[in-house]
Amino acid sequence: MSQALLTVIGEDRPGIVAAVTQALFTADCSIGDASMMRLGGYFTIMQVIDYSRDLGSVEMALDPAIKRLNLRVHLDPISSVAVAADLPNTRVTVYGADHPGIVAGVTGALAAIGFNVIDLESESSGSAERPLYVMVIQGYAPDGIESVRKAVLPLREKEGVEVGVHPIEAAVF
Amino acid sequence: MAVLSILTYPDARLQRKAEAVQVFDDELQKFIGDLTETMYAGPGGVGIAAPQVDRHQRIVIVDVRPKLGEDCHGLMVLINPELMAWEGMAVGREGCMSVPDFTGNVIRAERIQVQAQDVLGRERSYECEGFEARAVQHEMDHLDGFLFLDRLVSRKTDLFRRKNYQKSQ
Numbered sequence A: 001m002s003q004a005l006l007t008v009i010g011e012d013r014p015g016i017v018a019a020v021t022q023a024l025f026t027a028d029c030s031i032g033d034a035s036m037m038r039l040g041g042y043f044t045i046m047q048v049i050d051y052s053r054d055l056g057s058v059e060m061a062l063d064p065a066i067k068r069l070n071l072r073v074h075l076d077p078i079s080s081v082a083v084a085a086d087l088p089n090t091r092v093t094v095y096g097a098d099h100p101g102i103v104a105g106v107t108g109a110l111a112a113i114g115f116n117v118i119d120l121e122s123e124s125s126g127s128a129e130r131p132l133y134v135m136v137i138q139g140y141a142p143d144g145i146e147s148v149r150k151a152v153l154p155l156r157e158k159e160g161v162e163v164g165v166h167p168i169e170a171a172v173f
Numbered sequence B: 001m002a003v004l005s006i007l008t009y010p011d012a013r014l015q016r017k018a019e020a021v022q023v024f025d026d027e028l029q030k031f032i033g034d035l036t037e038t039m040y041a042g043p044g045g046v047g048i049a050a051p052q053v054d055r056h057q058r059i060v061i062v063d064v065r066p067k068l069g070e071d072c073h074g075l076m077v078l079i080n081p082e083l084m085a086w087e088g089m090a091v092g093r094e095g096c097m098s099v100p101d102f103t104g105n106v107i108r109a110e111r112i113q114v115q116a117q118d119v120l121g122r123e124r125s126y127e128c129e130g131f132e133a134r135a136v137q138h139e140m141d142h143l144d145g146f147l148f149l150d151r152l153v154s155r156k157t158d159l160f161r162r163k164n165y166q167k168s169q
Helices: A016-026 A055-069 A102-112 A145-152 A155-159 B026-041 B130-143
Strands: A002-011 A030-039 A042-051 A072-078 A090-097 A116-126 A131-140 A162-167 A170-172 B047-049 B059-062 B076-096 B099-117 B123-129
Touching: A002 A016, A002 A055, A016 A030, A016 A042, A016 A055, A042 A055, A055 A072, A090 A102, A090 A145, A102 A116, A102 A131, A102 A145, A102 A155, A145 A162, A155 A162, A170 B130, B026 B047, B026 B059, B047 B130, B059 B130, B076 B123, B076 B130, B099 B130, B123 B130
Parallel strands: A170 B076
Antiparallel strands: A002 A042, A002 A072, A030 A042, A090 A131, A090 A162, A116 A131, B047 B059, B059 B076, B076 B099, B099 B123
16 A cells, blocks of 8 residues: 545535545545645645555546546655654634734744644634634644743734633543 | 453444443442442543443443542442533543544533432432533443544534524524
């Protein structure tokens, strides 16, 4: 089995996930980690696939769906690096009036303390006159949650946004 | 006392609805002892439900002292437990001895009131909050054949998203 990272982008409409995954199934691929979501008016898929034949046959299997749904597809072979073991221990939530520089400011402060972003989701919403930006970051803070608070809470004033820092504790029951 | 073996997903027995305990005898006491030992031996060690060891009776044990120290009820043996009241909601990441190697975000009530019988059949009532309340709710779900997998929420719902709310008719 070899692995590839498959990226799919297309104008959002019903049936994209079904068409792509059906094509992969017929090409003997299996799907690993995946993120599939609408961003703006586009539907996006990024997923790790295991394929048994060659990448050309995967592309061929996808071709009818690409043409029918007007998708853009990209396949990157990847070496099977071990799955990173660090689990998220901190969630940072940010929201406020949208303006350039929020993400750069927050993630810059996080990078400076060695925080590893594992998952970042954000959304521009609100009305055109009063745009609102909402972002949720989950990641691993090597020096613990207090270091994150110290790093990002000053951005409340500097960027004029609300910032929350919360522990993520997976409780096993 | 003995450590019992734990059923793991996708074992269909985890989805069975458990039956009320009717008889409070020595055998029940011995089983509660074994179940408690099994709980402490587990990776989390803070909660267990009888269906997890293939005994389909409404028995839950919770002891969150390993996590919270003495700031909790300590060992709670909840037989035929009923949720009498709840308030608040919180998202928390949960794992389960019966679902190895997977954790997910689940919404639970923040504060609960539970009525149950103890090992001798006496009525007891507990008010729990936070982590302890979450543990009780997680274990009580096993009695109805639910795993936390049945209650997973999308990461996106961690945040309040008003624009997705339906307008009331």
